[in-house]
Amino acid sequence: MMRFKFFCLSLVFSLGVYSQSFQGDWYGTLDAMGQKLPLVLHLSDSSGQWKGTLDSPNQSAVGIPMTNVAVEGKTLRFSIDQLRASYKGTFMEASGIEGTFKQGTFQAPLAFSKKQQENPSPKKIQDRKEPVPYSEIELAIPHATGDFSISGTLSYPQQASRDVSIKYPCIVLISGSGAQDRNEEILGHRPFLVLADRLTLAGYSVFRYDDRGTGKSTGTFDGATSADFSTDVVSVMNYLKKMLMVDSSRMILMGHSEGGMIANMVAAQHPEIYGVVSLAGPGVKGADLLVEQQCLISKAVGASEKEVKKIRSFSETFYPILTLDSLPLVRKNAEVFLTDFVKRIKKKELKKSGIEDRNTWVQMNLSAYVNPWMLYFLNYNPTFDLKQIRCHYLALNGTTDLQVPSKMNLEAISLNCNPGLDKVKRMQELAGLNHLFQPSLTGNPNEYGSNEITFDMGAIQAILDFLDEILH
Numbered sequence: 001m002m003r004f005k006f007f008c009l010s011l012v013f014s015l016g017v018y019s020q021s022f023q024g025d026w027y028g029t030l031d032a033m034g035q036k037l038p039l040v041l042h043l044s045d046s047s048g049q050w051k052g053t054l055d056s057p058n059q060s061a062v063g064i065p066m067t068n069v070a071v072e073g074k075t076l077r078f079s080i081d082q083l084r085a086s087y088k089g090t091f092m093e094a095s096g097i098e099g100t101f102k103q104g105t106f107q108a109p110l111a112f113s114k115k116q117q118e119n120p121s122p123k124k125i126q127d128r129k130e131p132v133p134y135s136e137i138e139l140a141i142p143h144a145t146g147d148f149s150i151s152g153t154l155s156y157p158q159q160a161s162r163d164v165s166i167k168y169p170c171i172v173l174i175s176g177s178g179a180q181d182r183n184e185e186i187l188g189h190r191p192f193l194v195l196a197d198r199l200t201l202a203g204y205s206v207f208r209y210d211d212r213g214t215g216k217s218t219g220t221f222d223g224a225t226s227a228d229f230s231t232d233v234v235s236v237m238n239y240l241k242k243m244l245m246v247d248s249s250r251m252i253l254m255g256h257s258e259g260g261m262i263a264n265m266v267a268a269q270h271p272e273i274y275g276v277v278s279l280a281g282p283g284v285k286g287a288d289l290l291v292e293q294q295c296l297i298s299k300a301v302g303a304s305e306k307e308v309k310k311i312r313s314f315s316e317t318f319y320p321i322l323t324l325d326s327l328p329l330v331r332k333n334a335e336v337f338l339t340d341f342v343k344r345i346k347k348k349e350l351k352k353s354g355i356e357d358r359n360t361w362v363q364m365n366l367s368a369y370v371n372p373w374m375l376y377f378l379n380y381n382p383t384f385d386l387k388q389i390r391c392h393y394l395a396l397n398g399t400t401d402l403q404v405p406s407k408m409n410l411e412a413i414s415l416n417c418n419p420g421l422d423k424v425k426r427m428q429e430l431a432g433l434n435h436l437f438q439p440s441l442t443g444n445p446n447e448y449g450s451n452e453i454t455f456d457m458g459a460i461q462a463i464l465d466f467l468d469e470i471l472h
Helices: 009-022 191-201 226-240 258-269 286-300 305-321 327-342 347-352 358-369 372-379 383-388 406-416 457-471
Strands: 024-032 035-046 049-056 061-065 068-072 075-080 085-092 096-103 106-113 134-142 149-157 168-174 205-209 246-256 275-279 392-398 425-430
Touching: 024 096, 035 106, 049 068, 085 106, 134 226, 149 191, 149 226, 168 191, 168 226, 168 258, 168 457, 191 205, 191 246, 191 457, 205 226, 226 246, 226 258, 226 372, 246 258, 246 457, 258 275, 258 383, 275 457, 286 305, 286 372, 305 327, 327 358, 327 372, 347 358, 358 372, 383 406, 392 406, 392 457, 406 425, 425 457
Parallel strands: 168 205, 168 246, 246 275, 275 392, 392 425
Antiparallel strands: 024 035, 024 106, 035 049, 049 061, 068 075, 075 085, 085 096, 096 106, 134 149, 149 205
């Protein structure tokens, strides 16, 4: 580094001042299409080596690592590959850092200051009223393997506490994809807490639990597939059957999104299950569903028809390569395809998406797609399991669901779900509800957090009507 020896002292001094100014915690609020999302930066400098993490408190995301952090004079740059996000900002003496946040095709101005900001969460008008007029107990349920335990909350009417002879039908809530806590909390909403409250008040026992490796549950989440998660449900179900207040002959699995898919998998193998409620649970092959999901969401966030066509073409060509062969072989084949494909993408298009170079794009896609969970999901076809189901069955989908499109999904479930002749089978499309069963005109996921409704009461009533029909 000898060539920098003759820099004037004033320049070196000014660079040092600005570098020191960037250190520490910074607070900002991102306006993501009307949704106010508080963000916190944590920046540190160790002998010229910058590091940083990002928090998104409303999404319960803490310590997201930055891939690259660079400080040059008054300019701060950082990227987060796992989010396909980047930021470039300028230090302003009077206000803090002012710059632009980019994620995929989305970009917006974003300022940070040293002052912690007041960011009240949107009011959630369905939060339950405390104290609750029913009983709750904490359970730590050993997994069948004996290696870890599933922790959760069992709620049930108080009458069972006074008379041990009373037993209630039991509903097991199964969360969607990603490491979810027992309330399936997302963006300040707690849909499983709302559902458990309404269902318990209606006279049912309800168990909601933290996913393995999440909250109070032990074990490891990373590397597990939907098939692995189905064994968690079986362990939970077998344990609950022994509880005094639970009617073991009337166990009902209620799953949201991937949880609905898992409910199907378990019900197909356990004919003693009394009923399944699929809340936007996939009824089509994972690869086919993901193509439609990506196209619909891209369009909703502003992608042009040409860009949507490119996304569809890429996905329909790439996904067949992602088979259930050995992970190293799939990774090798995927890397060859992606390395060739990225040559067609102009560097300015990559930078527009917050990606600095082609190799970064390849590695990001390998990380996103070549992992046990994604490979299993892409190749899983629910048809076989649906054909094996013999219990009562309710499938609900909202018409503005962009993650599991209702028409294609309900048609597939209706075609393949095969309950016994004396069982109730109901497919119900709910007008104007998104993937979280919130009222929504567009279904855009960017609106999830700003919506005051956690779970539409009409959808809850549809569930209660079904349960009343099959249980009374």
